[in-house]
Every structure is written in C-alpha cells, then in structure tokens.
Amino acid sequence: MTDAFQPNLDFSAAAEVEEREAFVVDLDGYEGPLHVLLALARTQKVDLLKLSITQLAEQYLAFVHEARRRNFALAADYLVMASWLAYLKSRLLLPRADKDKGEEPPAEVMAAALAFRLQKLEAMRKAVEQLMARPQLKRDVFTRGDPEATVIVPSDRIDASLYDLMSAYVTQRRREGARHYSPGQRVEAFPLEAARDWLREVMPRLADWTPLDQVAPHPEDDDGPSQASYTASTLSASLELVKEGAMEIRQTQAFAELFLKRRGGGHPLELTP
Amino acid sequence: MSDLSFQPDEAEIERRVEALLFAAAGPLTAGEIAARLPEGCNVARAISGLRARYEGRGVELECVADRWRFRTAPDLAFMMTEEREEPRRLSKAALETLAIIAYHQPVTRAEIESVRGVTLSKGTLDLLLEMGFVRLRGRRRTPGRPVTYATADRFLEHFGLATLYDLPGVQEMKAAGLLDLSLPVGFELPDPGRSADVDDDSLAGEDDTPEFAQDFVGN
C-alpha cells in the first residue's frame, strides 16, 4: 500500500533475516561436519576433485564461526574438523620447505583425500536420489493383489534371517530372565538402633575429634552389611546424639572428613587398625 | 493426482483396467473399475478387449457374480495344486527353538524347554530336523542319557555362516539394538564354537535304534 515510501533498506534487512533463517534450517539438516563440507563444496560449482580446499576451509571456518556467534551448540566433531582444516589450510599456504616432517603426507595429498572423501559421500547421496526415483513396490508398482488360493510357495526358500535368529534368541533369554527372577538376598543394612548402641558404647573414648570412619564399626566378614551401611548408619545415629546434646560433629568443608567428639571428658578412642 | 485432462484411448484404457484387475485384492465390478478411470471411459469394451486378449492364455479373465478377476486357466489347475513343501516363514516357535539350539548346542530337549519356559511341541523339532537345520548330535552322559541336538550344515549354509564361531555375539546384538547396555541378569552367551569338546556320547555306535525312536517320538 505504501510501496512508494518503503525505503530500500527494509528489503535488504528482510533478505538478511531470510539468510539467517536459512542458516538455521541448514544447520538442522546437517548430520555432521562431512555433510556440511559437502554442502559448502557444492557452492564452488566445480568437480569435487578440483575443489579449492583452502576456499572450502575458509567457508567451513566461517560456518563454524557463525554458528558459535549465534550460540548454536556445536558438537565436538565440528570443532575438531575446524581445527584440522585450519591446520591443513596453513600447510597448503606455506611453502613446503621442511623435509623433516617426513612421516606426514604432503598437504596436497591430504587435500586430495578430503576431496575424494567428499566425492564418495556425494556419490552415496546421488545413489539415494536415484534409488528413490525408481519405481518402488507398493508405492509405484504392485504385484498380484490376490494370489491364487493354492499359493505356490517358492520351495527352497525360508524366510529367516540371522537378525530374526538373534532377536528370537534375545527375546527368549529376556523372558527366561524375567521368569527366573528372584529378588535375591536383601541388601542388609546396619540398623539404626544398633548404631546408636554402638555409639553409646564407644562414646567414652571419643574425647578428641575422631574421624567418622574410625568410629563406625568395621564388618568382620562379607556376610553382614557393607562398610558403607555401617558408616551411614553410624552417621545417622551420631546426628541424633548430637541433637540430644551428647555429641558434637564437625566438618571443615564439603566432602571433607567428618569428625565426632563427645561432650565432656572421657578416654580417647583406642585406634585399632 | 490423476491426469484428468488427458483422455486415454482404447488401448490405454485396456491397459489400466488390466493393471487394476491384477493388483486388486478381490474381484471388481465394472462400476468400481470405472470409478478409477477418467469419466466417460468405456469399461465394458475394455473388459471384452482384455477377455479376448487373454483367451486361451495361461491366465484368463473371468466374471463371477458381476465381478471381474484374473485367474489361471482351469486346465492348468493341476499345476496349482502342488503341495506346499516348506513353510515360507519359520513359525515363531521353530525360530526360537532353532536359536536356542544354535547358541547352546549341544542341548537337550529339556534344556530347550527350560530356556523357552514352555513345552516343546512335537512338530517343532521334527520340522527343524526335517528341514535339515538341526541334527541329533549324541547323548548326554547324564541319567536318562537324553539325546542332544545341534545345528546341521544346512543351518550354516542358510544363514551364510562359515562356522559356528561366526554366529553374532553380544556385541552384534547390542549393535542391532536387541540388547541394552544393561544386560538382562545372568545373560551369558555360550560359545557355540566350543561344541567340539562335550560330554556327549556319539549316537553312531548305537544299535538300539528302537530306543532312539522311542525317545524321539515319545516326547
């Protein structure tokens, strides 16, 4: 309606927005760095083997830069590829002087290999297109809708693949596992009451700050509760005693060792290894 | 979707009717055929054209209760009565049994049943034996001396395995998404390649075929 007054600037702004949108859409469409590189390589409109790798590297680095500028979370793969390309580019640009880097192939060979690899991926993409363009069964072509009642079964052919075999096996083993499921031994815990009794027993010896590990009982064999359970229950019980005013507890920082001490005098705990 | 503007000629209509009748899941009336063709097509003429074309061929166009369908020529019916030699698909039970025999061989019937949790129906093992996927391997040296089963060469051939050692293992099961990272409790894959060194007596020496037959049938 107000076409005449519309400044040109708005159009370029719109185009910019579109470009940005296009970028977003594109990033979603890529599966990995190689796919991005292929898409970028196509813009050079040359035979993939005659590709300018330095130009491609720049394009890719710009792509990564742009993505990061917009705070797209890029997978590590993209960044690894970026640094590799930056390195390759620098090697391509530098005069080849040093012969001591003998174990590494010349940059041109690496560039050609990259081009080849892109060509390979491109070939597979074309193959997908060509395959999908073929008439497909039940989409474009149809076999007999109503085969004769006395069907001729291709006789020597059994329709069972290794995959079928594997999945048949796994399903059964799963079922078997479910059938034979028994809750197993209950995980035994060191009862809180016992922990309290234990603490009261050793309390007289907790005149000094003593690490929790040394206060908690230690299992004598493998049958009883685990060491973790002894420690946890002892801690719980000690907190109760702290609340009752019989003990004090101290920790210098998060995850640091816990120390216990009784209130009032007593004998120090005899440490047994 | 269709090319409505294009008015097909007689030959083209015949072609289309032919395709429709071929692909249809059941006999079609002239009306049903017409509904899928551009307006004004002469279906009756196409049908009589097709009928003439297939006259005397191996396949004929036939009308039953006002519906049209292709069927093989009646004089060739004898070719169609061929009995099914083998099922195209292995039944679930057969496939499962085969899988257990493959991975656990040599294995007794009772062991198969213990994994499957159901009694093995009589036909399942017979079928696998008959198909040549499975063979009787020997007898377990345990009370009752039960017969053990193992896979036969046809099994390897069919599944394209060079040796039993090539059966997919836990890694492949995981890769194929069949197993999670957390394996079911007690999931251990036996190594079928080991089946050479087993506590089995060979069946070869057995003269008492009756015993075997009894055992085999009796289950």
Added chain:
Amino acid sequence: MSDLSFQPDEAEIERRVEALLFAAAGPLTAGEIAARLPEGCNVARAISGLRARYEGRGVELECVADRWRFRTAPDLAFMMTEEREEPRRLSKAALETLAIIAYHQPVTRAEIESVRGVTLSKGTLDLLLEMGFVRLRGRRRTPGRPVTYATADRFLEHFGLATLYDLPGVQEMKAAGLLDLSLPVGFELPDPGRSADVDDDSLAGEDDTPEFAQDFVGN
C-alpha cells in the same frame, strides 16, 4: 501329479509359465518354475517370450533378485491409490546408510560410519534389519572379526532390481574408485564416526577384496 507323458510345445510352456507366475505370491526363480514343468522345458525362452508379450501392457514381467514376477506398469502408479501402502518413511540417515550398504557390501559398521563421517545412531541399522532390507552377512577376516552387513533380497525386490549390478550408477562409481573402501594412502582426516575399536585400518588386507568382489558378482 503332472502329465509327464505329454510334451508341451513352446506356446504351451509359455502358457504354463504365465499361469505359474500369475498365481505365485512371490517372485519365482527359473529353477522353481522349471521344477513344475515337464523335464526339458526351455524356461528361459518362455520367460523372454512372455516378457515381450507383456511389454507396454498394464502388467509387466520383471526380474528382481534373480527371480521373476509380474507387476503393474510403473506409469500407472497414480491409479493404485487403494492398493498403495503408506510407505515407512526412512530418515535421510537411514537412506544413506542403506545406500552405503548396497553399494559397498559387505561392509562393517565402522566403514559405514567412515563414509558418512558420523557415528551411526542407534536405531538406524535395526530399522533396516527389521524391514528386511539389510542382513548380517558374515564376519570380516580382520582383527576383531567385525560383522559385515549386506542387502537382503527384499531390498532388490522393493526397488525392482534384478541384481546388485543393476544398482543405478554402480559401474560408474566403481570405475571412479568410489566404491573402494580402502582410503588413499596417507589419508588422515579427523573421523568422529570412528570409534575407539578401529578395525578398518587393516582393510587393505588381501583377504578382503576378493570376498567383496566374489560376493558382488555372485548375486
């Protein structure tokens, strides 16, 4: 069962082959057809006769996975709305994986990943396996003995391909060396798809190429 005494003439053989193929639920090999005909019948001639006869008709004779079947003409697809099944949509990743398996078979998981430069996501291979397009083929004779994948007949049937030779563009790709799995010498590209258990460095091994070539030709 059959009339063995009667020696059918060429036209009669063609009729019978026609009836068999029309009646069958799936594609038939020449051998399967021959098994149902009197001894000495020239099945190949009958098939090529039928093929010519049905050329350009609404129904055509086609070779898929070395088997023969009748199917509707592709240009009539638009009419078959009722018969059409909603195809299972394959993701771009799945299609690319399928193509890589089809053109490079037998191929390992690591090789697929190396062509695409990304890790194969969980579910991609299972889907292809489950759909019956892809099968486990064997094990590569390299350290770790990785499982190799190949296409199944169902793949050829679905895309109407007679053999793997008929894959679109396969000859050109082969000539251009694009189907070679061993990468050019000195080729070191960061390869995220490659997991820790690299197993295709040893691909250049001489065991490998013949296996591939043989398989490829054999189908």
